[in-house]
Amino acid sequence: MKNYIKLANFEINRVSKLFTVLLGITLIVQIVGVIVEARKYLNMANEKMYEEMMSIAEFLEMFNQMSFIQVVRSVWFLGPIALCIAGVAFYIFLIWYRDWFGRNTFVYRLLMLPTSRLTIFFAKITTIMVMTLGFVAFQLILLPIELLIFKGMVPSDFRNDMGVREVVSSMPEISIIIPGSLLELILYYGAGLLAVSILFTGILFERSFKWKGIFAAVLYGAVAVVLFISPLLLQEFVVDHFFYPLELFLLEIVMGLIIFAGSIWTSGFLLKKKITV
Numbered sequence: 001m002k003n004y005i006k007l008a009n010f011e012i013n014r015v016s017k018l019f020t021v022l023l024g025i026t027l028i029v030q031i032v033g034v035i036v037e038a039r040k041y042l043n044m045a046n047e048k049m050y051e052e053m054m055s056i057a058e059f060l061e062m063f064n065q066m067s068f069i070q071v072v073r074s075v076w077f078l079g080p081i082a083l084c085i086a087g088v089a090f091y092i093f094l095i096w097y098r099d100w101f102g103r104n105t106f107v108y109r110l111l112m113l114p115t116s117r118l119t120i121f122f123a124k125i126t127t128i129m130v131m132t133l134g135f136v137a138f139q140l141i142l143l144p145i146e147l148l149i150f151k152g153m154v155p156s157d158f159r160n161d162m163g164v165r166e167v168v169s170s171m172p173e174i175s176i177i178i179p180g181s182l183l184e185l186i187l188y189y190g191a192g193l194l195a196v197s198i199l200f201t202g203i204l205f206e207r208s209f210k211w212k213g214i215f216a217a218v219l220y221g222a223v224a225v226v227l228f229i230s231p232l233l234l235q236e237f238v239v240d241h242f243f244y245p246l247e248l249f250l251l252e253i254v255m256g257l258i259i260f261a262g263s264i265w266t267s268g269f270l271l272k273k274k275i276t277v
Contacts, residue, residue, distance in 0.1 A: 003115035007123035012130055015091060019131055022087050023138055026080040033076020034146045038153040041066045045158060056157060065160040068150055072171055081177065084135045088128065092196060095124050096203045117271035121200060121264070128196050132189070136178060143167065194256050197263035198224045204267050208274035220266075224259050231255060 044063070048054045054062075071077055099107035110120060143164045151159065162170075168178050179185040202217030209216055226233075231251040235243050243251065 003113070004119050004122055007113075007115075007119055008126045008130075011095065011123050011127040015095070015127060015131060018087060018091065019134065022080075022084050022135070026084060026135075026138065027142065029080045030077055030142060030146060031149065033074055034071050034149050035153065036076060037071045037074055038066070038150060041070070041158070042154065060158070065158055066154055067160040068147060068162050068167055069170055071146070071150065072167060072174065078173075081139070081174075088132055088135070091131065092128055092199055093203065095127065096200070096207070100207065111271075111275065116268075117275075118264070118268040121267045121271065125193070125196055125200060129189070129193060132192065140164070140178060190256065194228075194260050194263075197260055197267075201263045201267045201270075204270040204275070208270045224263070227259055228252070228255050 045059055048059050048063070049056065099110055111117060113120075147162075147164065147167075151161070165180070168175050169180055176188060179188050198221055202221055205217040205220060206213035231243070231248055235241055235248055
């Protein structure tokens, strides 16, 4: 456990610069987006009311009050989120490959540490999850600040006030990133953890067998996906909707746990037996 904590802390420190940069971009771009979108709406309101002599009632009847959803649906808000997701996806590969291709092939020193090689796998997957949850936590902190800026800029007569929960629930793409309940949080990020473990195992296949490993990695990923959706395929094409929704849900969880355990075992085997220093 002590070696795992040290390795996880080491890996988190290695990603801290990238993590900080992405957080800074998210902070600046989203706040600028709130200001730009609010000013755009207010400029339109001024133009209609002062140049075209519309009353407030006429303007609101035609254009409606401004909602924070207009900000959330803009590239100013979704762009940084997409960038953070891309950053995490990129780092899933970088966290392994830079150890091989970096200066002095650092992976050799890493694999020679006096600890189980599987500890390296757990430390790296922990780093990815900490990075992901860190982005989500930062977005949850940032949303109330952005709502305050929005309320400070747009007069009450011209805005439709919403809370953080309403904003999140009204955007399906955001509610996946920021789940509305503990169960959804466990399910969504459990599925993400499973996907990362499969990718890690695929990377280790490639590192173990080179070109043949690429084929093995693709095959492993395909088998994992088929196994995961096998209860759904069984339900649809074999047993004619025999299972109740709750039973099907539990079967999916069980299959996910089996695949996750299989990824851990396979990764451990590859690290111990196939990757040499």
